[in-house]
Amino acid sequence: MNMLIQARGLSKHYGGLRALDKVDFDIEEGRIVGLIGPNGAGKTTALKAILGLTNFEGELDVLGHDPRISRRQLMQDVCFIADVATLPRWLKVANAIEFVEAVHPRFSRERARHFLERTKISQNSKVGQLSKGMVTQLHLALIMAIDAKLLVLDEPTIGLDILYRKEFYSNLLNDYFDEKRTILITTHQVEEVEKLLTHLMFINNGKIVLDDSMEAVAEKFAEVLVAQDKIAAAQALNPINEREIFGKKLFLFEGVERDKLTALGEIHTPSIADLFVAKMRGAVQ
Amino acid sequence: MNTMRAYSALAKREIWEHKSLWIVPAVIGGLGILLALYGFGALLLAAHQGMININGDITGVNSVEGMRAFIFGSAAFFNTVMLFMVWFYLMDTLHADRKDRSVLFWKSLPLSDTTTVLSKLFTGMVTAPALMLAAVIVTEIITGILFIIALSLIGVNVLPLVFQPGTIILAWITLAFALMVQSLWLVPFFGWFLLCSAWARKLVLAWTVLIPLGAMLVERLFIGTHYLFNAVFGHLGKLFTLVMSGRYSVNGMTIGPGIGFGEKPGVFAGHSGLMTLGSLARVFAQPEMWIGAVIGAVFVAGAIWLRRNRSEI
Numbered sequence: 220m221n222m223l224i225q226a227r228g229l230s231k232h233y234g235g236l237r238a239l240d241k242v243d244f245d246i247e248e249g250r251i252v253g254l255i256g257p258n259g260a261g262k263t264t265a266l267k268a269i270l271g272l273t274n275f276e277g278e279l280d281v282l283g284h285d286p287r288i289s290r291r292q293l294m295q296d297v298c299f300i301a302d303v304a305t306l307p308r309w310l311k312v313a314n315a316i317e318f319v320e321a322v323h324p325r326f327s328r329e330r331a332r333h334f335l336e337r338t339k340i341s342q343n344s345k346v347g348q349l350s351k352g353m354v355t356q357l358h359l360a361l362i363m364a365i366d367a368k369l370l371v372l373d374e375p376t377i378g379l380d381i382l383y384r385k386e387f388y389s390n391l392l393n394d395y396f397d398e399k400r401t402i403l404i405t406t407h408q409v410e411e412v413e414k415l416l417t418h419l420m421f422i423n424n425g426k427i428v429l430d431d432s433m434e435a436v437a438e439k440f441a442e443v444l445v446a447q448d449k450i451a452a453a454q455a456l457n458p459i460n461e462r463e464i465f466g467k468k469l470f471l472f473e474g475v476e477r478d479k480l481t482a483l484g485e486i487h488t489p490s491i492a493d494l495f496v497a498k499m500r501g502a503v504q
Numbered sequence: 505m506n507t508m509r510a511y512s513a514l515a516k517r518e519i520w521e522h523k524s525l526w527i528v529p530a531v532i533g534g535l536g537i538l539l540a541l542y543g544f545g546a547l548l549l550a551a552h553q554g555m556i557n558i559n560g561d562i563t564g565v566n567s568v569e570g571m572r573a574f575i576f577g578s579a580a581f582f583n584t585v586m587l588f589m590v591w592f593y594l595m596d597t598l599h600a601d602r603k604d605r606s607v608l609f610w611k612s613l614p615l616s617d618t619t620t621v622l623s624k625l626f627t628g629m630v631t632a633p634a635l636m637l638a639a640v641i642v643t644e645i646i647t648g649i650l651f652i653i654a655l656s657l658i659g660v661n662v663l664p665l666v667f668q669p670g671t672i673i674l675a676w677i678t679l680a681f682a683l684m685v686q687s688l689w690l691v692p693f694f695g696w697f698l699l700c701s702a703w704a705r706k707l708v709l710a711w712t713v714l715i716p717l718g719a720m721l722v723e724r725l726f727i728g729t730h731y732l733f734n735a736v737f738g739h740l741g742k743l744f745t746l747v748m749s750g751r752y753s754v755n756g757m758t759i760g761p762g763i764g765f766g767e768k769p770g771v772f773a774g775h776s777g778l779m780t781l782g783s784l785a786r787v788f789a790q791p792e793m794w795i796g797a798v799i800g801a802v803f804v805a806g807a808i809w810l811r812r813n814r815s816e817i
Binding site: 224270272274290291292293294297298299300301302305306307308309310311314317318320321323324344362 | 507509513604614
């Protein structure tokens with residue numbers, strides 16, 4: 220496996236606030252990693268460090284580069300969409316293509332045109348005349364036309380309607396992703412990326428609280444709907460979360476053997492959102 | 505990456521964003537031509553109604569100096585407007601994309617911050633004057649032709665007077681050289697505007713003006729001197745005396761072509777007070793030119809550092 224990103228003791232302080240607190244993680248080639256965390260958890264700081272947009276302490280290797288030093292070389296292999304609609308309003312679609320083609324050695328005009336043909340975006344439009352959803356389509360078309368190794372997406376679909384959001388991720392998966400590419404996504408709309416991800420990372424208060432493949436997550440965590448008479452037995456197994464649903468109780472377990480759980484009720488794999496809530500709250504009091 | 509192609513895309517990018525770089529010179533040129541049409545129309549009308557009587561004798565007119573005065577004189581107005589335009593461009597250029605967050609898009613491309621900032625300095629120093637020079641040349645050709653036609657209609661043939669390709673082309677080359685010397689002379693100002701543009705969160709204009717004025721005031725009140733005031737306004741003033749009219753100073757004595765008011769007639773006789781290639785070349789011998797360039801480079805380096813490390817508002 221090819222290691223794309225290696226972070227060791229990655230830290231960043233904003234005054235007294237620890238945005239990242241001696242974080243270690245690895246990201247291998249061919250993964251789609253979801254970096255999930257509450258506001259202010261350090262997600263964006265981590266992405267900015269990877270993209271060379273901020274200074275940090277500790278070690279960070281992205282595709283063999285220190286992002287603080289060789290940003291320009293790094294950006295030949297790394298693409299990113301930071302937030303929606305960061306394309307300037309005055310830019311004409313045709314000029315955007317012309318510019319990126321001139322400065323990016325791995326950009327293909329044909330591919331960009333191919334992606335744009337599926338949209339209603341005209342080459343003569345200015346970004347300012349497009350809807351927010353169309354600006355995102357344009358940005359994604361520009362990015363997907365670049366043959367990069369790593370794509371970083373920071374809240375790429377926030378504020379878009381559901382049609383654009385669905386389309387965004389299906390384009391990404393069907394037309395872009397392959398085993399040679401790696402995608403790192405942060406988003407609040409966890410449900411939408413759930414089926415996309417191969418790996419999951421939770422970050423809270425500047426620390427990584429979960430870092431696993433989706434298979435490992437499915438093995439490690441189990442959600443069980445328990446009838447009233449078995450509640451005490453379930454609570455004895457130290458669930459990390461419990462909530463009431465239709466008069467029964469839904470328990471979330473971490474690292475409990477399946478045999479013990481099947482006796483309690485039907486087992487499901489928890490959704491990322493439920494897992495997230497449980498992990499962020501900590502264990503049930 | 506084809507480097508030349510990237511640089512030319514960067515230069516074009518600035519014109520896409522700041523259309524005023526070509527619209528303003530084009531509008532001034534258009535107004536100049538309208539004004540010339542109005543003037544020639546008035547002249548024709550006056551001649552037709554016999555209000556003025558034109559004596560067609562043009563012998564004794566110093567046509568070479570006349571043409572140079574026409575070419576430099578009409579360029580002067582373009583240039584004054586352009587300098588203000590470049591000021592506003594440089595203040596805006598690093599600030600606007602921080603404000604609309606498009607800096608995040610530009611930074612996602614494999615371009616160094618040094619290249620980006622230098623492309624903006626280049627736009628102020630070379631692209632803007634080049635677009636202005638193009639507008640000046642077109643305007644001068646059209647007004648020149650209108651002048652020939654207008655006077656021929658009242659029976660004066662000024663063609664031999666006006667049609668002096670050698671003089672005209674030399675004057676345009678001199679003008680181009682003067683614009684480059686002017687850009688180099690103004691590098692400390694340009695660098696300062698870029699630095700403010702990269703630094704200020706808002707009100708860039710206020711910062712570009714208030715910080716130097718504040719520093720001058722502090723110097724005046726607490727030290728009692730006015731070196732900064734003299735340095736800034738002296739440098740700016742010399743743009744017009746030293747660069748544009750070719751006067752320069754040696755051991756406190758002003759020498760070179762002058763307009764001639766109150767100056768020793770012997771020294772200045774025969775000069776119209778207009779710049780020449782020689783007078784412009786002598787500007788490079790001024791230590792002040794190089795001191796300014798060093799200060800400008802420091803400001804530009806600061807702007808690059810800010811673009812690299814503090815780009816978000």
